[in-house]
Amino acid sequence: MSTFTKPRLIGISGSLRQNSFNTAILASVAADIADRAVLEIVPLNDIPLYSEDIDTATPPHAVVRLRAAIANADGVVIASPEYNYGISGVLKNALDWASRPYGKSAFNGKPVLTATSSVAFTGGVRAQAQLTETLGAIGAHVLIRPQIVVPAVHEKLKDGKLDHATLGFVRAGIDDLLKAVQANRAVLKAAA
Ligand SMILES: Cc1cc2nc3c(=O)[nH]c(=O)nc-3n(C[C@H](O)[C@H](O)[C@H](O)COP(=O)(O)O)c2cc1C
Numbered sequence: 772m773s774t775f776t777k778p779r780l781i782g783i784s785g786s787l788r789q790n791s792f793n794t795a796i797l798a799s800v801a802a803d804i805a806d807r808a809v810l811e812i813v814p815l816n817d818i819p820l821y822s823e824d825i826d827t828a829t830p831p832h833a834v835v836r837l838r839a840a841i842a843n844a845d846g847v848v849i850a851s852p853e854y855n856y857g858i859s860g861v862l863k864n865a866l867d868w869a870s871r872p873y874g875k876s877a878f879n880g881k882p883v884l885t886a887t888s889s890v891a892f893t894g895g896v897r898a899q900a901q902l903t904e905t906l907g908a909i910g911a912h913v914l915i916r917p918q919i920v921v922p923a924v925h926e927k928l929k930d931g932k933l934d935h936a937t938l939g940f941v942r943a944g945i946d947d948l949l950k951a952v953q954a955n956r957a958v959l960k961a962a963a
Pocket residue numbers: 785786787788790791792793794851852853854855856857888889890891893894895
């Protein structure tokens with residue numbers, strides 16, 4: 772990680788749905804911040820269901836790629852739907868893979884910004900606690916800040932772009948994430 776290059780963020784969507792609102796939020800944010808950071812969306816489509824039987828010294832390729840993408844990123848943005856008051860199984864499964872081998876979580880020390888969205892007026896807020904708790908368990912530096920919750924998300928995305936007000940709301944979280952990334956870089960530079 773260079774001190775001078777643009778921060779490299781990855782985006783993880785908790786939805787595999789082709790027209791996912793959560794993935795669209797990440798894409799909209801990526802375009803919005805392109806002048807000051809790179810945000811690449813890492814799809815979870817090929818991640819198999821977790822089993823210790825296949826979590827060997829040679830794990831599935833998609834898992835190798837996911838772990839490397841997280842480990843090499845300066846920061847992570849997670850956008851998840853709420854499924855039955857929790858995060859999606861797809862996202863939890865990916866976090867479980869990323870957390871292993873034990874003690875070597877790809878998320879160790881990684882600044883992470885979380886967001887939820889839903890077509891409901893609650894915006895997925897009930898999934899936030901689970902997401903924060905799991906990320907804490909796997910060593911991530913979850914940004915503790917006002918939660919990014921996007922209710923009635925279907926009304927806030929037009930042609931794949933978030934409306935001005937919602938984008939501003941999410942951008943404030945990205946600003947905080949980039950501050951955490953800079954602070955991490957300063958610590959790494961001091962330690963070098
Ligand atoms: C299995 C399932 C459970 C859901 N449970 C909730 C829920 O508890 N709360 C909520 O606000 N929306 C719930 N929804 C609606 C999703 O939040 C909504 O479909 C959302 O748009 C999915 O995100 P996506 O557009 O990124 O795929 C549920 C949807 C599914 C398929």
